[in-house]
Amino acid sequence: MLKYEVNNEVAIITLNRPEKRNALNPELVNLLKDVLAKAESDKQVKSIIITGEGSSFCAGADLEYLNKIKDFSPLENEKDSKNLAELFKLIYFCSKPTLAAVNGPAIAGGCGLATVCDYVFADKEKAKFGYSEVKIGFVPAIVSVFLLKRTSSSKAFQLLLSGEIIDSYSAKEIGIADFLSDNTIEEARIYAEKLNSNSQESIKLIKSMKKFFEFTSVNNSIDYLYQLNTISRSTDDFKNGLLKFLSK
Secondary structure (H helix, E strand, O other): EEEEEEEEEEEEEEEOHHHOOEOOOHHHHHHHHHHHHHHOOOOOEEOOOOOOOOOOEEEEEEEEHHHHHHOOOHHHHHHHHHHHHHHHHHHHHOOOOOOEEEEEEEEOOHHHHHHHEEEEEEEEOOOOEEEEHHHHHHHHHHHHHHHHOOOOHHHHHHHHHHEEEHHHHHHHHHHOEEEEOOOOHHHHHHHHHHOOOOOOHHHHHHHHHHHHHHHHHHHEEEEEEHHHHHHHOOOHHHHHHHHHHHHH
8 A cells, every 4th residue: 555665864654555556545544644653753764755656645534534634523523534544744844855756646635745845846747636525515625735835825726726637838837837848756856865965964954844833723724624524525516416426
């Protein structure tokens, strides 16, 4: 489900469910949290890359899991939303540089997983970005926090309202992607090694500045928005939209 390797002080975390387009489910979310904590505490690791195996970066929520969500109680939905929020906060406030090597589509929660990183490397031809939740009556609440850190509020809400999927060039133009690449993992690795040559104490302090400036606002926003996630899951629009989606 996950591959983890450390090479030349760079930890590479690979979502390894290519047959499911590296879709997220609770097991994968928990594994990601565990391995990120491991990478952050490992003194041999100076930077972290997240990528996907196969043709996708991450397609968002797993279909089998979505099928279970429709029968969740409010308490189960709240717990699940909080778990996902904790993953994003762990990446966003990581004390080490984080890089997303987006080798293919990064959709919904998968787009959130990319945009929460410090740097986004997007495959010129294969990377796609978008928040498709609105099409099934869901709300991309938690991930919106990190989208709004990368682009203007007008562009962000246009994407959230339309559910439009954009290519890598459009993503770079509005700030979702930082670099366009022919080989995302290799170019992300080279960039990570450049970062590793900088003072690690300085990097740690700079990342602590980010936490100082943004922790309260991000934390408060997420506390509110995962509750909004929970509410949206109880609507008839979501339940009906999910059934239509799953029946395709």
